Amino acid sequence: MRVFALIILSLFLFSACGKQPIEQFKTISDRTWLFDSPENFVVNITSPGVYKMLIQLRYTQEYSFSNIWVALDEKSPNGKHAAMRINIPLFDITGRPLGSFAGKFYDRNFPDGQMEAQQLTLNFPSKGQYSFSIRHNMRVDKLEGISEIGIRLKEAE
Numbered sequence: 001m002r003v004f005a006l007i008i009l010s011l012f013l014f015s016a017c018g019k020q021p022i023e024q025f026k027t028i029s030d031r032t033w034l035f036d037s038p039e040n041f042v043v044n045i046t047s048p049g050v051y052k053m054l055i056q057l058r059y060t061q062e063y064s065f066s067n068i069w070v071a072l073d074e075k076s077p078n079g080k081h082a083a084m085r086i087n088i089p090l091f092d093i094t095g096r097p098l099g100s101f102a103g104k105f106y107d108r109n110f111p112d113g114q115m116e117a118q119q120l121t122l123n124f125p126s127k128g129q130y131s132f133s134i135r136h137n138m139r140v141d142k143l144e145g146i147s148e149i150g151i152r153l154k155e156a157e
Contacts, residue, residue: 019047019154019155021152021153021154022043022151022152022153022154023056023150023151023152023153024041024043024150024151025056025148025149025150026039026040026041026148026149026150027147027148028146028147028148028149031060031062031144031145031146031147032142032143032144032146033136033142033143033146033149034141034142034143035135035136035138035140035141035142035143036135036141037135038071038073038133038134038135039133039134039135039149040131040132040133041131041132041133041134041151042129042130042131042132043129043130043132043151043153044128044129045124045126045127045128045129045130046127047127047155048124048125048126048127049123049124049155049156050121050122050123050124050155050156051121051122051123051124051153051154051155051156052119052120052121052122052153052154052155052156053120053121053122053151053152053153054109054110054111054120054151054152055070055072055086055088055109055110055120055134055149055150055151056107056108056109056110056148056149056150056151056152057088057090057099057107057108057110057146057148057149057150058105058106058107058108058146058147058148058149059090059097059105059106059108059145059146059147060104060105060106060145060147061097061104061145062144062145063090063143063144063145063146064144064145065090065138065143066089066090066091066093066095067087067088067089067090067091068087068088068090068136068138068143068146069085069086069087069088069136069137069138070085070086070088070134070135070136070137071083071084071085071086071133071134071135071136071137072084072085072086072132072133072134073132073133073134074122074130074131074132075130075131075132075133076124076126076128076130077126077127077128077129077130078126085137086110086120088108088110090106090108099112105147109152121156122153132151134149134151
C-alpha cells in the first residue's frame, strides 16, 4: 500500500510541474529608451502550439505619460513577419501607477488578469527560433523612466 501511495504522490508532483514559461528581460540604459533602439528577443520554441504572451515593463515615477505605445514585430523561422501596435496603460486616471511596486520601481504585465479580452495569443506552428523586436512607439525620441522590458511566453491551456 505504501508503494502505491508513493507512486500516486510522485505522479501528482510531476504532473503539477507543467511546462515552464519562457522569460527574457532587457535593461534600458540610463532608464532612457530611445525610439531607434528596439529591444530584441530570440526564443527557441521546442513545442509548437498556441502560446500566451505577456509584455513586462519596469518603470519609475519619472515616466511622464499615462501609457506607452509599443510596436511588436515577430519573425518566424521560415522568415514570415507579423507586427502589431499595442497600447499599455501605466497609470490610472488619478496618476496612481498600475502594476506592482518595489522601491521606486513599478512592474507592469500586459495584459494582466483583468484584461482577458486583450490576451496576446500567438501560434507557433513549427519548432525553431522566433525573433521578437519591441520598440516604443511614442511621439518623442527619448522616453525617460523605463528601466526594463521583457517578454513572457507560456503555452496556452
